[in-house]
Amino acid sequence: MPGHVPVLKEEAVQLLLTDPNGTYVDVTLGGGGHAAAILESLGVDGRLVGLDCDPAAIDHARAMPPAPDPRFVAGRARFSEIRPALQGLGISVVDGILADLGISSIQLDDPARGLSYTASGPLDMRLDPSLPRTADALLRAIDDDELLRVLRELGEVPRPRAAVRAIRRALAAEVTVTAETLRKALEPLYPGPARPRRLSQVFQALRIAVNRELDELESLLHEAAHLLRPGGTLCVIAYHSLEDRIVKNTFRPPRPYDPREPIPESPWVPLTKKPIRPSDEECRRNPRARSARLRAARLKAEAA
Ligand SMILES: C[S@@+](CC[C@H](N)C(=O)[O-])C[C@H]1O[C@@H](n2cnc3c(N)ncnc32)[C@H](O)[C@@H]1O
Incomplete structure (x- = not known):
């Protein structure tokens, strides 16, 4: 099976991990590249939950690294289902959440899914076949x-x-x-x-x-503020300007035009003033990284 090359891997893991023995969620498991990198940096008591709405991604992750690893568990869930999915694993609070949005190369290159204009299969395009x-x-x-x-x-x-x-x-x-x-x-x-x-x-x-991807992203940003411990980190890699704008405005809401209007409160402290972009070298090695923008924020202590 052709692989997926994780984008901004080191940068994302560095921002995400605040405690090597904490509990983390990769909500976009995909080909498992970021998950494997998180596990490499986790301590023996650390834990990683890998979620994805695509059952094929879960099967893929269970069959090859990062699994089997006693610190890792994979499960199927959409962003909007993250809370019950974690509750099902007995988890109510986490130290960090990573979302690497969009689709993996594995999905894009599968002609049966109709995601690429080079595909020949039916025009399905669902990442979650239960949609x-x-x-x-x-x-x-x-x-x-x-x-x-x-x-x-x-x-x-x-x-x-x-x-x-x-x-x-x-x-x-x-x-x-x-x-x-x-x-x-x-x-x-x-x-x-x-x-x-x-x-x-x-x-x-x-x-x-x-796939209602913008609604799903809004839902994830909302849920993350309820799942992270105070000081926990949310990292989002976006590949589309609308997605990036949603993340940016959530982490730092835009000031109102009318100065008499109150400045909206945000539960987030942005950790990236500007989005982190892949280097020229990364884009050369992996052209699919070109549009990537990584933003991260820490949940304020009083917002939990
Ligand atoms: C860019 S890929 C992730 C690649 C992964 N980080 C890696 O290193 O291999 C995005 C993944 O997110 C999943 N995804 C997209 N929207 C989702 C949603 N609303 N809920 C859950 N998973 C979603 C896709 O099925 C896909 O596997």
């Missing part, structure tokens, strides 16, 4: 205005109206649309060297909508 709607079903359920919003806001897709028309034609022509038919429908809109980027933008926008 009710595939991308194909979502496209058939939403109207043109909503599809336009998805393409504009989640993908910043150029020529979004033309893209909506092309997608509608593809849906009308097939009972079940595949990633390949969607790609072929969109290709004429985006000629030239920008084509791969444009197709990626459309596919990314649909994936974010199918």
Whole structure:
């Protein structure tokens, strides 16, 4: 199975671990790269819970390092389910939470999941197969205005109206649309060297909508403030500007325009004034790291 190269691994682990014998959660286990690095730095009494909404990621982690390790346990959960998932393991407070958002190379490169415009399989795109709607079903359920919003806001897709028309034609022509038919429908809109980027933008926008990724992120940020011990750290690696903005505004809410308005309180103390970006060397070795931004914050003592 092709692997996933963890992004900003050393930087994330360094910010995350405040106590080598503490309890940590990697909520985006994926290929287990960050989890393995956390375990390397943990003491004998440290504990790591690895969660992911994709059961394939859990099977993968159980079959190879970081497992088997008595300090490690893996389980399936979405961000919005993190509290009951930890409660099921008898954990109510943790020292640190890591979220490395988006999808792994393992998922992207699996043609059956329809996550990439180079895939040939059905247009599924669900990271969690228990979600009710595939991308194909979502496209058939939403109207043109909503599809336009998805393409504009989640993908910043150029020529979004033309893209909506092309997608509608593809849906009308097939009972079940595949990633390949969607790609072929969109290709004429985006000629030239920008084509791969444009197709990626459309596919990314649909994936974010199918998996409700922004809602899930909001939910995680909310839950983290209830799960971390005072002084505990939340580290988030984002690959999309909307996600990064949500994290940034949660860690340090924007000041109101009206100076008479009260400045919103935040339970967080940001540990990264600006996001940490991968070095040129890391981007050269792993081009998928290019858009990564790591932000971390500590939970204020009085907020727990
Ligand atoms: C970028 S990959 C993580 C890679 C991992 N850090 C590594 O080193 O291999 C993101 C992972 O997060 C998972 N994921 C995305 N959204 C999620 C959500 N709402 N709840 C739980 N897992 C999610 C995906 O299934 C994917 O496996």
